[in-house]
């Protein structure tokens with residue numbers, strides 16, 4: 001039977017900032033009754049399937065305020081955010097995820113993935129009651145080097161990578177699987193293609209390093225203290 005997308009998910013697509021803010025008010029409506037946010041009893045809250053979800057099915061469009069890289073840095077420096085919270089949707093573009101969207105945890109053996117800008121979908125059939133998780137590294141651009149962001153992982157899967165880094169730190173075999181399943185955001189796919197082109201791959205890496213340096217310098221100044229930033233254990 002074909003899966004019919006609930007209209008509320010379409011309504012969450014936004015064209016302008018005004019449009020987005022207006023729709024954000026109804027944000028909770030995009031959590032369909034089939035998704036439950038609750039304590040995982042292991043690593044804080046998580047999102048669970050309230051009923052079975054079919055492979056390929058849209059789970060949720062992750063949403064929030066669209067912000068620039070500079071705004072993201074500002075919020076991290078103010079202590080309002082950590083580098084973990086906003087979802088990267090371009091080299092210099094982020095979504096400052098709202099509460100339900102940031103409740104999804106990471107797994108090194110995920111049952112969900114991201115496609116287009118921020119559409120979370122099922123990578124395989126998911127049973128009711130299962131926790132829904134995606135691979136955070138798939139959403140972290142090559143410009144976010146390990147000196148800016150890493151995350152310890154205790155997901156418990158047999159292929160747990162223990163320490164997460166950006167998209168380029170995902171083992172090749174796993175990355176190929178994500179590609180095959182369509183579990184890469186549009187912009188990440190584009191960046192990977194640019195790197196793979198070979199010829200200007202070097203230039204591309206230079207560009208990433210330049211942005212990384214900019215972020216590192218920006219985070220170094222004033223009262224920013226990396227030690228104070230809470231890193232989720234999962």
Ligand SMILES: [Zn+2]
Pocket residue numbers: 107108109153154155156157159160161162
């Ligand atoms: Zn893991």
